[in-house]
Amino acid sequence: MPVTAVTSDPEALTMTLVGEFAAPVDRLWRAFTEPAQLERFWGPPGYPSTFREFDFAPGGRASYVMTSPKGERFGGVWEVVQIDDGSSFTVLDSFADEHGVVNADMPTGRMVFTFEATDAGSRLTSVSHYPSVEALEQVVAMGAVEGSTLAMNQLDTVLQGLREYAQGKGTRTEILTDTHVRITRLIDGPRELVWRAHTEPELMKQWLLGPDGWRMSVCEIDPAVGGRYRYAWEPLEGTEGEPFGFDGETLVSEAPRRSVTTEHMTGTDFPSTTNDLSLYEEDGATLTTTLIEYPDKETRDMVLATGMTDGMEASYARLERELISA
Structure with missing residues (x-):
């Protein structure tokens, strides 16, 4: 499986995911920055995403909806903070309703995605920063570790041609x-x-x-x-x-x-x-x-x-x- 580690750090208020992939960095980058690619893995199995908007530029916004096997709909929003083309980008990741309205009662995380080359292909490091221990614990209790692992382990199919x-x-x-x-x-x-x-x-x-x-x-x-x-x-x-x-x-x-x-x-x-x-x-x-x-x-x-x-x-x-x- 591509994901090698998912850890949470209450002192640093972070959750970190690391994955190793047998694909070059530019291919991995495209998987995260093109909505048609993202829809194939952004969400654990059974909860695929549909991106309704995707403005990948500093100050831009992306919104998506995950649909469960029972037809339940869960929304999310990215607000793009920073992009270092080909190597990293940062977004504010918020819970939202199915129409893209941010849920202010749920924690927003600052997610930093970093892409680097390895001898075998590429490595993804995703670090989510939260405002408090309570916010981090809430996200972990909702299954973020398990869900993100299952989601990212779908990437092999995406990175290779069918x-x-x-x-x-x-x-x-x-x-x-x-x-x-x-x-x-x-x-x-x-x-x-x-x-x-x-x-x-x-x-x-x-x-x-x-x-x-x-x-x-x-x-x-x-x-x-x-x-x-x-x-x-x-x-x-x-x-x-x-x-x-x-x-x-x-x-x-x-x-x-x-x-x-x-x-x-x-x-x-x-x-x-x-x-x-x-x-x-x-x-x-x-x-x-x-x-x-x-x-x-x-x-x-x-x-x-x-x-x-x-x-x-x-x-x-x-x-x-x-x-x-x-």
Whole structure:
């Protein structure tokens, strides 16, 4: 993981994050100073940011909104204080509402980002200065250490081109926490088509089948927020297995970028998961990222043991074969 240390110092009233990256300084700099890049990692998994304004100049202002898997919206504002082009910049980082109005009841931190070259690539040092011990403790208690670590550990995907990062690696499953798993797959096709493949029943029936020998017998979906869906599969003649299905509700829908749904195995009392799908296109390829939140570690391990990753790889390979290459 890129982040090597996150420490808080009550005497200095600071929280410091250090990360090491296998990319040159100018590439790391662009990741922090271009909004389209920032949106891919500024926020922990499940809380992606959307920057509504970005004036990166001394005296300029940037505002963003993080949207949770449940559709909750949390705002933030940067006021740019100083820029040393290519090596450091300083901002005042404030909590805000979703419209960019600063919350005066929450602490504002002065964040200093420093970028330097290393033998292996580059190093980021981010130091946040707070006005009091109480302010520092409040931010730490809100999960700033864990959240910033998870957020910055997403940078590897951003710093490499998508094809370099994911091509040929198939479907990858990463365990992030006891209750969170991230699944990624590069689809060699445009985002619009990949989005339609996930939201239009006539397309889903062509690829979302898992291993060969199964058919999708039910595909009912309302992709609007609050809409319900129901999927079911059954084995073809000669294939072993019992029919099964899932049902759930759409919590967030931001076509063609993000969809968050609950997922419950139909006809069981198993607890639901939350599946957060995001799509990012670059150079004609689309990275699908699914962040799954489980109710507990035991459920996570039980689901992973079913061979879920292999089944998803078979489906994604079919998507490319049947919809992209056809």
